[in-house]
Amino acid sequence: MFTKTLAISLIAVAALVGCSSTTGPTFNISEIQTSTGQKAYRAECYGLFENGSACMAAVQKTCGNQNVNVLQHVDGTNRPNDPREVVFNCATSVAPVPPAAPVAPAPEPQPAAAVVPATAPRKVSLDEKTNFAFDSAALTPKAKSILNKLVAESKGTKFASVTVQGFTDSTGPEAYNVDLSERRAQSVLDYLKGHGLNSDSFATKGYGKSRPVASNATNEGRAENRRVEVTLTP
Structure with a gap:
C-alpha cells in the first residue's frame, strides 16, 4: 500500500462512471467536492500504463466538449503497476473573442463648396477734367470713347438698373x-441709352x-470730386 498526498481537501460525493476491460485498463470516476465547496471529479485509473494517456482519455470523455481543468495529479510510486489518480473539473470552453472589426477612418472633411457671389x-467713373468741357455738360471725345467701350462690353446683357450720378467740388x-x-x-445716360445699353x-x-x-482743400482733391459715376446692376 502507499499513501497519496493531495494538495487540496476532497470529499467524495458519488461514483459516476466505472469502466473495465479484461485486456485493458480499468478506471473509476467519482464526483467529489473540495473543501472550498468546488465541484470536481476524481478519476482513478488502474492497470498497465506506460503513461497517463488512457486515464486522461477517460477524463476528457467525462467533460465532453468542455475543457479539462486538472486540479491535482498523483502518480503514486515509480513502479509501472501502481495506480494513477487525476482530480479535475470541467471548464466551459471560452469562445475566442473575434478580432475587433477595423474601424473605418473618418472621412476627410471636404472643402466647403465655394460660394459664388452674385455678380x-x-x-x-468719368472725371471732369478729361470727360467734360469746362463748365459744361458736353461730353468730350475721351468720354465718348469710354462710354462706347462700356456699351460694347455690355452687348447682349440686360441690366436690372443703370444709375448715373453727378458730383462737383465745393x-x-x-x-x-x-x-x-x-x-x-x-448727358451720360442719354448717350448710353442712345447707343443701345x-x-x-x-x-x-x-x-x-x-x-x-x-x-476739397487741394486742387487734386477737388479734381477727384468733380466726377460722374455710372453703376450697372445685373
Whole structure:
C-alpha cells in the first residue's frame, strides 16, 4: 500500500462512471467536492500504463466538449503497476473573442463648396477734367470713347438698373453745382441709352458738392470730386 498526498481537501460525493476491460485498463470516476465547496471529479485509473494517456482519455470523455481543468495529479510510486489518480473539473470552453472589426477612418472633411457671389454691380467713373468741357455738360471725345467701350462690353446683357450720378467740388454756389452735376449725369445716360445699353430701369441724380471722395482743400482733391459715376446692376 502507499499513501497519496493531495494538495487540496476532497470529499467524495458519488461514483459516476466505472469502466473495465479484461485486456485493458480499468478506471473509476467519482464526483467529489473540495473543501472550498468546488465541484470536481476524481478519476482513478488502474492497470498497465506506460503513461497517463488512457486515464486522461477517460477524463476528457467525462467533460465532453468542455475543457479539462486538472486540479491535482498523483502518480503514486515509480513502479509501472501502481495506480494513477487525476482530480479535475470541467471548464466551459471560452469562445475566442473575434478580432475587433477595423474601424473605418473618418472621412476627410471636404472643402466647403465655394460660394459664388452674385455678380457685383459694375461702376465706371468719368472725371471732369478729361470727360467734360469746362463748365459744361458736353461730353468730350475721351468720354465718348469710354462710354462706347462700356456699351460694347455690355452687348447682349440686360441690366436690372443703370444709375448715373453727378458730383462737383465745393467751389461755387450750391444750387449751381447741383444743376451742373445733374446735367452731366443726364448727358451720360442719354448717350448710353442712345447707343443701345439695355436695362430694365434708368435713373440719374445730381449731388453737387455733397458726397466728396477727396478733400476739397487741394486742387487734386477737388479734381477727384468733380466726377460722374455710372453703376450697372445685373
